[in-house]
Amino acid sequence: MYVIKKKKQWSEKVFTCWIDAPWVARSASPGQFLVTINSCKGERIPMTIVDVDGDSIELLFQVVGKSTLELSRMNEGDSLYAVVGPLGNPSVLQKFDGPAVFVAGGIGVGPIYPIAKKAKEMGNKVISIMGSRSETLLVMTDQMREISDELLISTDDGSCGRKGFVTDLLREVLERDEKPSHIWAIGPAIMMKFVALTAKPFNVPLTVSLNPIMVDATGMCGVCRVYVNGENKLACVDGPEFDGYAVDYDGFMGRLTQYQEKEAVALKHYMELEG
Amino acid sequence: MADMLPIKERLKIKRHEMPTLDPEKRGKIFEEVPTGYTVEDAISEAQRCLQCKVATCMDGCPAQVRIPHFIEAIVAEDFEKALEELKVTNALPAVCGRVCPQETQCENTCVLEKQKRPVAIGRLERFVADWNRNNVGHKLPVCAPEGEIKGKVAIVGAGPAGIACAADLSKACYDVTVFEALHKVGGVLRYGIPDFRLPKDILDSEIDAIKETGVKFVTNVVVGNSITVDELALEYDAVFIGNGAGGPRMLGIPGENLNGVYSASEFLVRVNLMGARNFPDFDTPVNFGRKVVVFGAGNVAMDAVRTALRLGADEATIVYRRTKNEAPARDEEIMHAEEEGVKFHFLASPVKINGKNGRVASIICQLMKLGEPDSSGRARPVPDEGKTMEIEVDTVIVAIGQQANPIVAKSATGVRTDKRGYFVASLETGQTTREGVFAGGDIVTGAATVIEAVGAGKNAAQAIDRFIRSKKLSVAEEANK
Ligand SMILES: Cc1cc2nc3c(=O)[nH]c(=O)nc-3n(C[C@H](O)[C@H](O)[C@H](O)COP(=O)(O)OP(=O)(O)OC[C@H]3O[C@@H](n4cnc5c(N)ncnc54)[C@H](O)[C@@H]3O)c2cc1C
Ligand code: FES
Numbered sequence: 001m002y003v004i005k006k007k008k009q010w011s012e013k014v015f016t017c018w019i020d021a022p023w024v025a026r027s028a029s030p031g032q033f034l035v036t037i038n039s040c041k042g043e044r045i046p047m048t049i050v051d052v053d054g055d056s057i058e059l060l061f062q063v064v065g066k067s068t069l070e071l072s073r074m075n076e077g078d079s080l081y082a083v084v085g086p087l088g089n090p091s092v093l094q095k096f097d098g099p100a101v102f103v104a105g106g107i108g109v110g111p112i113y114p115i116a117k118k119a120k121e122m123g124n125k126v127i128s129i130m131g132s133r134s135e136t137l138l139v140m141t142d143q144m145r146e147i148s149d150e151l152l153i154s155t156d157d158g159s160c161g162r163k164g165f166v167t168d169l170l171r172e173v174l175e176r177d178e179k180p181s182h183i184w185a186i187g188p189a190i191m192m193k194f195v196a197l198t199a200k201p202f203n204v205p206l207t208v209s210l211n212p213i214m215v216d217a218t219g220m221c222g223v224c225r226v227y228v229n230g231e232n233k234l235a236c237v238d239g240p241e242f243d244g245y246a247v248d249y250d251g252f253m254g255r256l257t258q259y260q261e262k263e264a265v266a267l268k269h270y271m272e273l274e275g
Numbered sequence: 276m277a278d279m280l281p282i283k284e285r286l287k288i289k290r291h292e293m294p295t296l297d298p299e300k301r302g303k304i305f306e307e308v309p310t311g312y313t314v315e316d317a318i319s320e321a322q323r324c325l326q327c328k329v330a331t332c333m334d335g336c337p338a339q340v341r342i343p344h345f346i347e348a349i350v351a352e353d354f355e356k357a358l359e360e361l362k363v364t365n366a367l368p369a370v371c372g373r374v375c376p377q378e379t380q381c382e383n384t385c386v387l388e389k390q391k392r393p394v395a396i397g398r399l400e401r402f403v404a405d406w407n408r409n410n411v412g413h414k415l416p417v418c419a420p421e422g423e424i425k426g427k428v429a430i431v432g433a434g435p436a437g438i439a440c441a442a443d444l445s446k447a448c449y450d451v452t453v454f455e456a457l458h459k460v461g462g463v464l465r466y467g468i469p470d471f472r473l474p475k476d477i478l479d480s481e482i483d484a485i486k487e488t489g490v491k492f493v494t495n496v497v498v499g500n501s502i503t504v505d506e507l508a509l510e511y512d513a514v515f516i517g518n519g520a521g522g523p524r525m526l527g528i529p530g531e532n533l534n535g536v537y538s539a540s541e542f543l544v545r546v547n548l549m550g551a552r553n554f555p556d557f558d559t560p561v562n563f564g565r566k567v568v569v570f571g572a573g574n575v576a577m578d579a580v581r582t583a584l585r586l587g588a589d590e591a592t593i594v595y596r597r598t599k600n601e602a603p604a605r606d607e608e609i610m611h612a613e614e615e616g617v618k619f620h621f622l623a624s625p626v627k628i629n630g631k632n633g634r635v636a637s638i639i640c641q642l643m644k645l646g647e648p649d650s651s652g653r654a655r656p657v658p659d660e661g662k663t664m665e666i667e668v669d670t671v672i673v674a675i676g677q678q679a680n681p682i683v684a685k686s687a688t689g690v691r692t693d694k695r696g697y698f699v700a701s702l703e704t705g706q707t708t709r710e711g712v713f714a715g716g717d718i719v720t721g722a723a724t725v726i727e728a729v730g731a732g733k734n735a736a737q738a739i740d741r742f743i744r745s746k747k748l749s750v751a752e753e754a755n756k
Contacts (some may be wrong), residue, residue, distance in 0.1 A: 222541055
């Protein structure tokens with residue numbers, strides 16, 4: 001089980017792979033995630049479920065540390081030690097009156113894609129906004145274009161689409177006469193925070209999907225806790241989606257840094273062993 | 276071979292102490308602390324048993340272990356027979372001999388307890404399991420080869436409740452599949468209780484024996500998400516839910532989300548399940564500081580504080596709002612913690628955690644005093660007005676209890692839970708509010724003990740056997756009409 005069926009490299013650090021994971025594939029819905037473990041000594045890493053096909057699921061990941069580097073070096077035919085899921089709650093979608101806006105920062109496009117796709121299938125007008133630091137880091141634009149009525153792109157350096165941030169594009173969309181009914185935003189915490197600040201004055205409901213540090217990802221350990229409306233919530237079982245105006249982003253970002261030093265140690269140790 | 280001594284002689288033998296590793300050395304290593312009886316100790320301790328006609332000790336055991344029988348076999352030096360006797364009712368003797376609170380169970384109802392020197396039943400149980408593992412291996416009673424498969428049962432959760440239920444149903448000739456959310460089986464025995472109390476190879480050997488009887492364990496399946504209880508109920512003749520009370524309970528005080536604040540579950544899961552003490556050989560890290568405080572005084576708190584010491588903390592302190600007398604941990608655990616150098620701050624209740632640059636820097640506690648007894652009969656701690664204390668710390672571990680995890684419940688139509696999310700089920704049979712669905716262990720009682728979970732799993736196994744047989748009977752009768 002958990003065999004890598006297909007693997008694709010998008011850029012130096014961004015990959016997708018299809019993995020055989022029947023227990024996840026049989027019941028995964030947009031908005032949910034899964035956990036992978038590379039080897040018997042591996043850590044449990046939460047990952048996005050981008051797509052499902054038969055018994056296989058598609059993952060999108062960016063190399064940021066030891067485990068993602070190791071995963072990126074595994075080949076088609078190799079097996080992971082475990083894939084567990086689906087986890088978290090599915091997105092709650094409906095047919096909205098106005099357009100639904102999907103804002104994706106970096107590889108946030110992975111989790112946003114299935115939600116936007118489903119929204120489109122339900123007959124919604126889908127406006128997608130994608131952003132990244134530069135063109136080489138933009139992934140899945142073709143897939144996003146296919147399911148969007150309108151696709152807007154921004155890059156920090158202007159190498160593709162508008163030079164600037166997703167929040168600039170979002171503000172313009174919100175200022176249009178045709179008022180959006182709902183916004184989804186998924187990406188780095190700081191981006192979601194600024195999306196919330198940008199959208200707040202327009203009074204459009206905002207959903208964000210949080211990706212804190214997790215261990216079990218089944219509601220047991222509490223490491224994924226985050227204040228939402230002043231109350232502690234577990235992102236893995238109460239989320240991962242929350243009201244984007246209610247999340248304590250600063251607290252959330254603080255907790256993301258917990259293991260920075262250890263992550264560097266792990267990567268160094270791995271490079272020394274594996275080169 | 277030793278003969279059973281006359282009663283007068285037996286009464287003269289002193290209760291044998293459990294040998295332990297030297298506290299100085301063991302405080303830094305994960306080696307098991309109690310080292311176990313020698314053969315001579317065990318036989319002599321077994322001689323102390325009076326072989327009462329009415330074995331009151333068994334009343335104290337939720338799994339109804341055949342205590343006088345297994346002890347009699349030890350006296351006869353037939354240790355294999357002793358293990359058989361144990362395994363008639365309990366598939367996990369090496370585990371239970373180590374972690375059961377015998378002092379409040381079988382040893383508390385032993386007739387010699389009146390003289391404050393009960394037979395050391397737990398230590399003997401452990402001895403028998405260990406002797407067999409080291410000398411001849413473990414075997415469990417299996418369904419007779421010609422036995423017809425009576426039905427299919429799904430079990431949710433591979434903790435003690437699920438494992439015990441599976442072992443008994445397998446023995447009774449059912450096809451049993453256990454679904455476990457984590458990548459390893461054992462429940463709290465795997466992820467909660469540390470190696471210095473329960474080495475994991477010992478757990479493995481007892482679980483392997485259960486696998487050999489034909490029980491299938493499917494890991495990495497989160498019931499409620501990967502498959503629902505409703506789907507399982509369609510596919511199997513009966514479902515047993517034993518998913519434990521594995522949700523973290525936090526204090527709800529300011530500063531609780533600062534870096535350096537752990538729930539005990541997170542801390543223990545990182546170290547025990549994920550191998551964090553061997554980081555970076557294992558990928559999962561744990562941050563442990565020089566000055567660690569643990570809130571709470573139950574077994575979980577003792578496990579956390581002793582683990583912190585072993586990971587290298589200079590100072591590890593228990594902060595508890597009542598006194599040592601009310602501490603829910605086993606006396607033995609508190610004693611071991613004290614011997615290893617754990618500090619205790621009784622009558623102090625945390626009210627705030629202060630941070631610096633996003634990390635824990637100190638805790639503020641309200642000092643308490645004991646007031647009137649509460650509903651549990653323990654003296655209720657009340658604030659000693661105006662008295663607070665601040666302790667500088669860099670790691671805080673919260674071990675004040677568990678709460679129900681909602682994932683399984685939300686996928687089980689018609690299975691009622693109470694206000695706190697625990698399943699409503701009969702303690703005698705595990706029957707829930709839905710036909711064919713049974714539950715037991717911590718998810719019914721709230722955090723309790725291993726042996727109570729084992730007992731609940733066993734009771735449910737019997738009820739499931741009755742349920743499936745009567746269901747098949749009525750189906751057959753229908754068909755014959
Ligand atoms: C640190 C610690 C120390 C303890 N020390 C002692 C002690 O010394 N003596 C003692 O008697 N008791 C002790 N206890 C209590 C004892 O461990 C529990 O009462 C007992 O384990 C309960 O057994 P259970 O089978 O009900 O649940 P658990 O042991 O919690 O097992 C439940 C299993 O179900 C799995 N599960 C959960 N959700 C799902 C799902 N959705 N799908 C599939 N599987 C799922 C879990 O991963 C787990 O493996 C301790 C508890 C802890 C936490
Ligand atoms: S990751 Fe452990 S509770 Fe959410």
